[in-house]
Amino acid sequence: MKKLITAILVVIFLSVSFVGCKTSTTTTTQTGQSVMDKLAEAAKGEGGVINSYGMPDVWANYGEIYGQFEKLYGIKHQDIDMGSSVVYSRMKEENASKNDVADLKPSYAMKLAQEGYTSDYKVSVWDKIPEGQKGVAPNGSVWQAAYKGTLGFIVNTNIVKKVPHTWAELNDPQYKGLVSYLDPRATGTGVNTVEAVSYAMSGDPYNYQAGIDFLVKLHKNGIIASVDPKVDVSKFQRGEVAILINFDYNLLLWRDTLGVPAEVVIPTDGTVAVGGGVIMAKNAPHPNTAKLFLEFLFSDEGQKLFAKAYVTPIRPDIQIPPEIAAKFPPKEQYSKVKFIDYQKDAEISQALQNAWAQAVGAK
Structure with missing residues (x-):
C-alpha cells in the first residue's frame, strides 16, 4: 500500500512539475510580448x-x-x-x-x-x-x-583585371588611383582599416604604426584615390574608384545592388572582425x-x-x-580573421588617428 501511495505521489509531483515548467515558459513568452506591446x-x-x-x-x-x-x-x-x-x-x-x-x-x-x-x-x-x-x-x-562584420574590399572587375587578395598586393602600380577607404578621424571603419592592415603587416592589430607605414606607401605611390569622411558608393558606381574598403556585409550588398561587376575579397594576409x-x-x-x-x-x-x-x-x-551564406566569399578567406578587443581599440584610437593624420598629411 505504501508503495502504491508513493507511486501516486511521484506521479502527482511530476505532473505538477511539468505543468509548472509549461507555465513558466508561457509566462516568459507573454512577458516578452508585453514588453513590446507596452x-x-x-x-x-x-x-x-x-x-x-x-x-x-x-x-x-x-x-x-x-x-x-x-x-x-x-x-x-x-x-x-x-x-x-x-x-x-x-x-x-x-x-x-x-x-x-x-x-x-x-x-x-x-x-x-x-x-x-x-x-x-x-x-x-x-x-x-x-x-x-x-x-x-x-x-x-x-x-x-x-x-x-569582417573588413575586406570590393573590386570592380571591369576596371581591375587582376583581383588582389591581400593587403600587400594593393601596393602595385596597376591599382594607381583606384583605392578608397574611410577616414580614421571620422569613422570607426577607418580606424578598423588601419588595425586590419596592421594585423596583416605585423600580426598585431594594435601595432597601428605598421598599418600606417603601409598606407603611407600607398599614398606616396598614388594608389589611394580618396579618403572619405563617410560611406560613399557613388565614386565606385561611376568607376572613379575600383577598390573600396569596408565590411563584408556592406560589400556583399553593394555587389548585388550597385549594378557594377564586382568581386568581394577578404584579404588572406589578415584582417579584423568587429x-x-x-x-x-x-x-x-x-x-x-x-x-x-x-x-x-x-x-x-x-x-x-x-x-x-x-x-x-x-x-x-x-x-x-x-542561400545567403552561400554568397559569402569562400571560408578559407576568413582563415586569418581576428576579433577586435574593444578595450584595446579604445585605448589606441586617439593615438592612431593622430599618427595617421600626421603620416599621410591629412588636413
Missing part, C-alpha cells in the same frame, strides 16, 4: 518619429529594418549619417538629448556609457547577447553590439520609441533582417539563411 503603446505619444545618428539606409540593411519598423508601428526614421568619432563628440556636446539611438564602434559606445551618455535600458534578450559584445558601466549606462555598436541616448527625445526600436532590433525578426542582407547577427542563436 512600449508600442507608450511610444504613440512621442510623435511617431525616431532620430538616429550613423544609421543610413545603405548601412547594414537599416533601410529595410527601419522600413519594417515603420510598417509595424507607424514610426518614421530620421537619420544624420556620421562616423563613430563624430557621433561620440556630438552626443557629448548635445548631452545625448537630440538623437534617440546611434550606430557606432563598440569602443566609442563603451566610452559613451562610461561617461554617462547612454541609457541604462537593457533589452529583454540581454542574456542572448554574447559576453564581450555588451557592457554595463559603473554608472549603470549600457552599450551593446547588434551585429558583426561588432556594430548600437546605443540609446541617455536623454533621448523619444525614449519609449528608442526602447521599442532596440527591442525590435534584437528580436528574432530584427536579427533576421540583418542576416537577410549578409549582416551577421550578434545573437548566436540566429542563423544566416543557407
Whole structure:
C-alpha cells in the first residue's frame, strides 16, 4: 500500500512539475510580448518619429529594418549619417538629448556609457547577447553590439583585371588611383582599416604604426584615390574608384545592388572582425520609441533582417539563411580573421588617428 501511495505521489509531483515548467515558459513568452506591446503603446505619444545618428539606409540593411519598423508601428526614421568619432563628440556636446539611438564602434559606445551618455535600458534578450559584445558601466549606462562584420574590399572587375587578395598586393602600380577607404578621424571603419592592415603587416592589430607605414606607401605611390569622411558608393558606381574598403556585409550588398561587376575579397594576409555598436541616448527625445526600436532590433525578426542582407547577427542563436551564406566569399578567406578587443581599440584610437593624420598629411 505504501508503495502504491508513493507511486501516486511521484506521479502527482511530476505532473505538477511539468505543468509548472509549461507555465513558466508561457509566462516568459507573454512577458516578452508585453514588453513590446507596452512600449508600442507608450511610444504613440512621442510623435511617431525616431532620430538616429550613423544609421543610413545603405548601412547594414537599416533601410529595410527601419522600413519594417515603420510598417509595424507607424514610426518614421530620421537619420544624420556620421562616423563613430563624430557621433561620440556630438552626443557629448548635445548631452545625448537630440538623437534617440546611434550606430557606432563598440569602443566609442563603451566610452559613451562610461561617461554617462547612454541609457541604462537593457533589452529583454540581454542574456542572448554574447559576453564581450555588451557592457554595463559603473554608472549603470549600457552599450551593446547588434551585429558583426569582417573588413575586406570590393573590386570592380571591369576596371581591375587582376583581383588582389591581400593587403600587400594593393601596393602595385596597376591599382594607381583606384583605392578608397574611410577616414580614421571620422569613422570607426577607418580606424578598423588601419588595425586590419596592421594585423596583416605585423600580426598585431594594435601595432597601428605598421598599418600606417603601409598606407603611407600607398599614398606616396598614388594608389589611394580618396579618403572619405563617410560611406560613399557613388565614386565606385561611376568607376572613379575600383577598390573600396569596408565590411563584408556592406560589400556583399553593394555587389548585388550597385549594378557594377564586382568581386568581394577578404584579404588572406589578415584582417579584423568587429561588432556594430548600437546605443540609446541617455536623454533621448523619444525614449519609449528608442526602447521599442532596440527591442525590435534584437528580436528574432530584427536579427533576421540583418542576416537577410549578409549582416551577421550578434545573437548566436540566429542563423544566416543557407542561400545567403552561400554568397559569402569562400571560408578559407576568413582563415586569418581576428576579433577586435574593444578595450584595446579604445585605448589606441586617439593615438592612431593622430599618427595617421600626421603620416599621410591629412588636413
